[in-house]
Amino acid sequence: KSHGHDQALASDTFDKFCNASTLKDILGLYRQLCSVCKLVPTNFHEFFPKIRGKIPSWRAEELWSRFEKKAAEKCYARGRYGGNTKVLIIGGGPCGLRAAIDAQLLGAKVVVIEKREKFSRNNVLHLWPFVITDLRALGAKEDGHEFNLGFCSDKFFAVLYGKFCAGSIDHISIRQIQCILLKVALLLGVEFYEGVGFQGLVEPSSSGVMMFDVILGADGRRTILSSEGFKRKALRAKLAIAITANFINKHTEAEAKVEEISGVSYIFRQQFFQDMDESMGIALENIVYYKDETHYFVMTPKKQSLLEKRVLYQDFPEPELLLAPENVDQEALQRFTMEAIVFATDNRLPELEFALNHYGQPDVAVFDFTTMYASENACRAVQRKGHKLLIGLVGDALLEPFWPTGSGCARGFLGSYDAIWMTRQWGKGLNSVLEVLAERESIYRLLGQTTPENLSKDHNQFNIDPRTRYPKINLGAVNARQITYLYDSDVPIKDVYDPIRDPNDSKLFKEFVMPHDFLLRWIQEQVAPKNVQVGSIADVLNGASALPALIHRYRPDLIAFPLPDNVDKCVKNQLIFEILQDEFDIGIPMDCEKSVTCGDSERGMLIRYLSQIYLRFRGDIC
Ligand code: FAD
Numbered sequence: 375k376s377h378g379h380d381q382a383l384a385s386d387t388f389d390k391f392c393n394a395s396t397l398k399d400i401l402g403l404y405r406q407l408c409s410v411c412k413l414v415p416t417n418f419h420e421f422f423p424k425i426r427g428k429i430p431s432w433r434a435e436e437l438w439s440r441f442e443k444k445a446a447e448k449c450y451a452r453g454r455y456g457g458n459t460k461v462l463i464i465g466g467g468p469c470g471l472r473a474a475i476d477a478q479l480l481g482a483k484v485v486v487i488e489k490r491e492k493f494s495r496n497n498v499l500h501l502w503p504f505v506i507t508d509l510r511a512l513g514a515k516e517d518g519h520e521f522n523l524g525f526c527s528d529k530f531f532a533v534l535y536g537k538f539c540a541g542s543i544d545h546i547s548i549r550q551i552q553c554i555l556l557k558v559a560l561l562l563g564v565e566f567y568e569g570v571g572f573q574g575l576v577e578p579s580s581s582g583v584m585m586f587d588v589i590l591g592a593d594g595r596r597t598i599l600s601s602e603g604f605k606r607k608a609l610r611a612k613l614a615i616a617i618t619a620n621f622i623n624k625h626t627e628a629e630a631k632v633e634e635i636s637g638v639s640y641i642f643r644q645q646f647f648q649d650m651d652e653s654m655g656i657a658l659e660n661i662v663y664y665k666d667e668t669h670y671f672v673m674t675p676k677k678q679s680l681l682e683k684r685v686l687y688q689d690f691p692e693p694e695l696l697l698a699p700e701n702v703d704q705e706a707l708q709r710f711t712m713e714a715i716v717f718a719t720d721n722r723l724p725e726l727e728f729a730l731n732h733y734g735q736p737d738v739a740v741f742d743f744t745t746m747y748a749s750e751n752a753c754r755a756v757q758r759k760g761h762k763l764l765i766g767l768v769g770d771a772l773l774e775p776f777w778p779t780g781s782g783c784a785r786g787f788l789g790s791y792d793a794i795w796m797t798r799q800w801g802k803g804l805n806s807v808l809e810v811l812a813e814r815e816s817i818y819r820l821l822g823q824t825t826p827e828n829l830s831k832d833h834n835q836f837n838i839d840p841r842t843r844y845p846k847i848n849l850g851a852v853n854a855r856q857i858t859y860l861y862d863s864d865v866p867i868k869d870v871y872d873p874i875r876d877p878n879d880s881k882l883f884k885e886f887v888m889p890h891d892f893l894l895r896w897i898q899e900q901v902a903p904k905n906v907q908v909g910s911i912a913d914v915l916n917g918a919s920a921l922p923a924l925i926h927r928y929r930p931d932l933i934a935f936p937l938p939d940n941v942d943k944c945v946k947n948q949l950i951f952e953i954l955q956d957e958f959d960i961g962i963p964m965d966c967e968k969s970v971t972c973g974d975s976e977r978g979m980l981i982r983y984l985s986q987i988y989l990r991f992r993g994d995i996c
Pocket of ligand 1: 464465466467468469470471487488489490497498499500548570571572573592593594595598618672741768769770771775777781782783786
């Protein structure tokens, strides 16, 4: 009876959690849910089966199976590469939360800290098509012309997310997307702390502080990590001003009839803007209107117009002074915005009433986005007292979008997936620190150029693996030697190919298998300077010259090259096997008689053997 009572209470709390729409309620109900179910947030593979078992209601089932399907994607490797990794995410904005979800699915232990105690941003983000597909994979469901981010066959039940969009389907308010992603993150087992601000890194100590292997800065454009080795570059210089405004959506019929403006810019509708200027004295370059939780407007006014309308008291050449709060007349700003909106909507939005912002004030603001910042690098690594820490940036912290035209969080999401791919490569441990960083920097080079058109077309295949998203990716565009400055270590870095994990780790060796083509090419490159030809993988042993050439290239102290002609091939191979075993602990792969007639049946064994040699020797020359 008591078990049944607990289950009913859990289901009830779960339903309330699904319907909650503020940060406070979501977290309160989640904590209640954990308490009823006797659960503590932890890594996905421990947490998920438990919560699923405790809330078996059919209402939740569709949600669980979506999560399960997502977690089963190959890129997460069933938690194999995340299991030993503790990830801290700074900032619970859309991109930090999206990164948290993937890190959790990767099997890592994930903690998010968010300095605010409210999700209060009404502004609306434009969604690229892949973002909609992504949200759907996390549970979004189409309902007629609208999206319900719910998980039920019946829309009255178990609606986790409430309404996604009240107008067209390609936008969502920041606070709403935060609520959606937070709910997903929590149900997967992410630990979330509100009202906690990150202040800085503390080096490893024995004082019992929680240590992390990976830290991702998702704390927005003014990222605190810019002082931790992430230099920023400015991307734009021409003065650019934007006004954002939010009005209460009362969901009346009259409001519903007014069409959205998905981006009218001066070059396309010159007459429209000239008419507005002539009749209202308002000169704009662009205006966007989205009907969402609020009526959301973003417009880019000309400075002269703001001065003439006395929105700005005084002209200053420096944007910081021009738009400083002391230089802005808030009432004139509200009037200016209203007039522009009345003109743009043909006065068809009746009784407009400002929504309130974080501070309880009318939600209208003027911003300078003259300078947009991008980080010069997407990641770096620090080693102290034997502990390696990977640090990365995501979202606006990495690359600020040109938001008035709505690149929104699309690039932010791409950067979040990329950061978790890096976390996966790190956790896998097979590559060196610098190789992981170099791969991440190679991928980052593409981010600023992405558009909805130049991404891969099959959005259902998108995941953290960059090859699923960027059609022309070159993962080796940046090489390890170019970015040694991104690795800050308290011990000299012996060689750029130092693996992240201990190469003597037998588990690592057992798992490590390089692709056949890659290995063949690598061996060919290594032995070519010694005039040894290798046509196929089997030639490596059959010819009995490739391995001596390879070892001599890296460790000339271990073997003479070439070996004398009169030495039998079988004896040569045996000698090599023994050297590799004694010096590098690489087990003898096969009998030396067999090695010289090596064929298809030995191929798998040979590839494993060569993969281990690669792991020891990769790189150019020691
Ligand atoms: P953010 O959304 O900025 O989230 C960062 C989070 O980190 C915040 O919740 C913050 O409280 C938290 N944080 C900061 N410092 C710390 C710390 N030290 N410790 C812990 N937590 C911390 N995009 C559009 O598409 N349309 C728009 O109209 C639009 N308007 C915008 C208006 C403004 C004023 C700004 C700044 C941005 C706007 N954007 C707009 C851009 C859009 O908001 C971002 O692209 C998107 O929110 C990026 O998400 P993010 O998670 O990277 O960062």
